[in-house]
Amino acid sequence: MKISMYQASAPRFVHTLRNLSTILDKAEAYAEAKKIDPAVPGGLRLIADMFPLARQVQIACDTAKGAVARLAGLEIHKHEDTEKTLPELKARIAKTLDFIQSVPAAKIDGSEEREVVMKMRSGEVKFNGLQYLMGHAYPNFYFHCTTAYNILRANGVELGKRDFIGTP
Amino acid sequence: MKISMYQASAPRFVHTLRNLSTILDKAEAYAEAKKIDPAVPGGLRLIADMFPLARQVQIACDTAKGAVARLAGLEIHKHEDTEKTLPELKARIAKTLDFIQSVPAAKIDGSEEREVVMKMRSGEVKFNGLQYLMGHAYPNFYFHCTTAYNILRANGVELGKRDFIGTP
Numbered sequence: 001m002k003i004s005m006y007q008a009s010a011p012r013f014v015h016t017l018r019n020l021s022t023i024l025d026k027a028e029a030y031a032e033a034k035k036i037d038p039a040v041p042g043g044l045r046l047i048a049d050m051f052p053l054a055r056q057v058q059i060a061c062d063t064a065k066g067a068v069a070r071l072a073g074l075e076i077h078k079h080e081d082t083e084k085t086l087p088e089l090k091a092r093i094a095k096t097l098d099f100i101q102s103v104p105a106a107k108i109d110g111s112e113e114r115e116v117v118m119k120m121r122s123g124e125v126k127f128n129g130l131q132y133l134m135g136h137a138y139p140n141f142y143f144h145c146t147t148a149y150n151i152l153r154a155n156g157v158e159l160g161k162r163d164f165i166g167t168p
Numbered sequence: 169m170k171i172s173m174y175q176a177s178a179p180r181f182v183h184t185l186r187n188l189s190t191i192l193d194k195a196e197a198y199a200e201a202k203k204i205d206p207a208v209p210g211g212l213r214l215i216a217d218m219f220p221l222a223r224q225v226q227i228a229c230d231t232a233k234g235a236v237a238r239l240a241g242l243e244i245h246k247h248e249d250t251e252k253t254l255p256e257l258k259a260r261i262a263k264t265l266d267f268i269q270s271v272p273a274a275k276i277d278g279s280e281e282r283e284v285v286m287k288m289r290s291g292e293v294k295f296n297g298l299q300y301l302m303g304h305a306y307p308n309f310y311f312h313c314t315t316a317y318n319i320l321r322a323n324g325v326e327l328g329k330r331d332f333i334g335t336p
Contacts, residue, residue, distance in 0.1 A: 002170030003280060003298060012302050046214070046322040112171060130171060134180050139333050142310030143317075150318045154214040165307050 005112055006105035009071060009133055013064035013141065014100055019166040020060065020145050021093045023152065023159060028086040030157045038085045044151050053151045055081070057089045060144035061096040067137035068100045070116045071129050072107035173280055174273035177239060177301055181232035181309065182268055187334040188228065188313050189261045191320065191327060196254045198325045206253045212319050221319045223249070225257045228312035229264040235305035236268045238284045239297050240275035 031041055042054035051059070058081045069076040077099065083089045111129035118125045118136070127136060146164070153159045199209055210222035219227070226249045237244040245267065251257045279297035286293045286304070295304060314332070321327045 002172055003176055004170055007298065008171055008176060008302065012306075015303065016307060046318055047324075050321060130175065134176065135183065136333065138180075138306070139184060139310060140329075142307060143314050143329060143332055146311050146314035147318060149311075150214055150315055153218060154322075156215075161308075161311060164311055165304065 004105070004109045005071060005129060005133065006108040009108055009137075010068050010100050010103060010105070013068065014097060015166060016141070016145055016164075017061070017064060017093050017097055017100075019164055020057065020148060021090050022166075023149055023157075023163050024057070024086050024090050024093075026159060026163065027152045027157045031086065041086055041152070041155075042084050042089060044155050046147070046151055046154060050147075053148055054083055054089060056144045056148040056151065058083065058092060060141055060148065061092055063137055063141040063144065065096050065099055067133060067141070068103050068108065071111040071114065071133065072103050073111070073114065074103065074107070172273070172277045173239060173297060173301065174276040177276055177305075178236055178268050178271060178273070181236065182265060183334060184309070184313055184332075185229070185232060185261050185265055185268075187332055188225065188316060189258050190334075191317055191325075191331050192225070192254050192258050192261075194327060194331065195320045195325045199254065209254055209320070209323075210252050210257060212323050214315070214319055214322060218315075221316055222251055222257060224312045224316040224319065226251065226260060228309055228316065229260055231305055231309040231312065233264050233267055235301060235309070236271050236276065239279040239282065239301065240271050241279070241282065242271065242275070 027041055030036075031038065043052045045052045058079075062079065065079070066076055068074075079092065079095060083092050114129040116127045116129055116132040118127065118132070149159060149164050195209055198204075199206065211220045213220045226247075230247065233247070234244055236242075247260065247263060251260050282297040284295045284297055284300040286295065286300070317327060317332050
């Protein structure tokens with residue numbers, strides 16, 4: 001037995017995105033308890049020249065959506081980056097989950113060698129599916145999910161790593 | 169073709185740990201330029217009740233070391249958590265890399281179904297190898313590497329996500 005590309009991708013993104021949504025639930029409860037303006041949390045940052053919470057969640061979603069679509073050889077539907085509040089960001093995650101869960105495992109399996117072309121600021125970069133998933137999509141996805149967590153944690157929301165990892 | 173457990177583990181940990189070491193190089197250059205006491209960076213935190221930089225790096229190292237050892241069915245050698253300065257933390261990463269790179273691929277391959285028992289605060293948790301790698305080791309590893317990055321980034325070290333991702 002070996003790992004299939006499906007096992008290594010869609011269910012892992014789904015798991016962590018669900019945890020991220022629960023983290024946003026806790027942030028919402030915190031903001032309500034402290035009577036924080038609903039427009040505030042999405043704009044929180046670790047430092048002025050880093051992306052705010054809303055953008056971290058949007059990029060995490062797009063990284064997961066793009067990875068699943070590219071590996072499956074499907075068109076990538078654009079989700080507009082209009083979310084400002086925590087309920088809107090949770091809806092963005094839900095929309096991303098709907099797409100990921102709509103892709104059959106058979107579409108993703110066998111994509112280890114599929115060519116994936118990414119448009120980067122530095123130009124086009126070509127990966128094979130495995131290298132793209134493990135070396136690009138995964139670290140990017142976890143980077144933005146963790147940064148979303150860290151922004152909320154550093155701003156006082158009571159979170160623990162267990163909220164991030166969930167039950168594997 | 170499918171993914172082997174080796175492909176999905178050791179080389180990915182090695183890649184990100186090397187990037188983390190380069191991030192610490194940049195932090196060291198920053199601390200030198202600003203004449204910051206070498207004892208300071210390791211103690212930086214995002215918030216008072218989160219682990220400081222040194223502990224984030226130690227846990228990232230131990231997560232990678234433990235994952236490779238457990239999947240390979242090898243004894244886990246304890247690395248004492250004594251590091252305080254950036255050069256010491258880089259040496260900890262180098263020691264971890266030495267161990268990971270000493271494990272032959274053949275020891276790790278085929279570990280998808282190997283039972284992995286983790287002692288958690290909540291008691292013993294049993295995983296199979298695949299679930300352990302994808303659902304526990306990966307998110308933990310990336311969580312602590314990203315948090316190390318975020319601590320330095322939030323404290324003024326000039327870093328970009330490219331330093332974290334490297335060249336996949």
